[in-house]
Amino acid sequence: MDLSLLETLNADRDARRAAILVTDLETGAQRLVRQGDDLADDPLGEDLKKRFRSAKSGIVEDAAGKAQFLTVSVPPPRLVVIGAVHISQALVPMAEVAGFDVTVIDPRTAFATPERFPERVLKPDWPQDVLKAAPLDGYTALAALTHDPKIDDYPIQAALEAGCFYVGALGSRKTHGKRLDRLKEAGVADTVLSRIQAPIGLDIGAASPAEIAVAVLGAVIAALRKEAETR
Template identity: 60%
Template sequence: MRLDDLTRLNEARRARRAAMLITDLRSGESVVELEGENARPDLREAIDKAYRSGKSSLLETEDGRRLFLNVQVPPPHIVVIGAVHISQALAEMSRVVGFDIRIIDPRTAFATEERFGGVDHVADWPEDALNVRPLDPYTALVALAHDPKIDDFPLIAALRADCFYVGALGSRKTHARRVERLMAVGVTEAEIGRIEAPVGLDIAAQSPAEIAVAVLGSVIGAFRKRAIGR
């Protein structure tokens, strides 16, 4: 691997940006493709498939070339706003499927070590926590606090950061009021349309654990079907 290729891959990793090293196995020539560059439009379908799966693969082209697609995708990350019972269940389930998770809640009685031991959690306002560790396109934002003072800012931040999934707890009536608040501060209808509310798959979930299952199902689906940057 050339030094400049390695440098670009390392820079992409630090920036949580997907990248791929495409190597011609016959000639040994290689090129780095960063998500969004569209460096190889002739391989677009195969490249998009590799980005979505996160798995490296061997590709045989129509002209007989054998290319190795060495894919590097940032670990998918879930940021949960609200240290509630659903969050506790979601934290356990997320680890099973390989998603990093972080819980943010300014209510110090909720975001405690006793309730979230071993889980990345912070008892701080989302404005401050997300300033330290910003959202990005490989992050899912799940708003569960059910309090506009806590939920609204991270929802807006998630839409602006192009998070691959944005969901919010609450009934349709609650969401209608949320829509009014967000539009009042300049969020567009198209952006609001990206918010899944009520949050999670419609499986008639009742308990916190069942709601967590529904939420995780939506997050996984959104990640695997996400649009690849151009």
């Protein structure tokens, strides 16, 4: 691969732009196709469109029957964590290793310190303000971990509206019951509220903050991959 082509592909990935690298497996010739490019005249147009949707790499044949390998690159899933709490300190590095773009939002400056979190993930501000600048979307998971309604309620509602692929909220059943009452009062339908996972995380008997982080990350991955299977 040309180094310049690799640099272009990596720049697209950094900018969260989907791209497909097309490799002719006989000649080794390569080209890069970006999502949004006009594919009307592309010999692999239909295949490329399909692959942008499925996000799966694989071999296709061109009109001449020659094998072309498509390396499909779609934006990595995002994880937005509400609360710069103890669980989040374990969750951030694990989620980054698993390939997620991670953001931690907490307006409480005692929690949201650069000593406790890497600055690249930390947004020490109200969720309302942070999410205005970087809205939630369907490639994003949201984990609300403060169990403070003043901080958690707004992003939970925003995540449900944005169609986040996972929405989880920390708190006892009693805490969650009260949360549901508040959200219902705010006009969120029951069918929508049932999308909130509470208690949060896989049921693995997690006890420590780090174990709870594993349970949360497991639930997020399950939502991402198992839903994708049935899509």
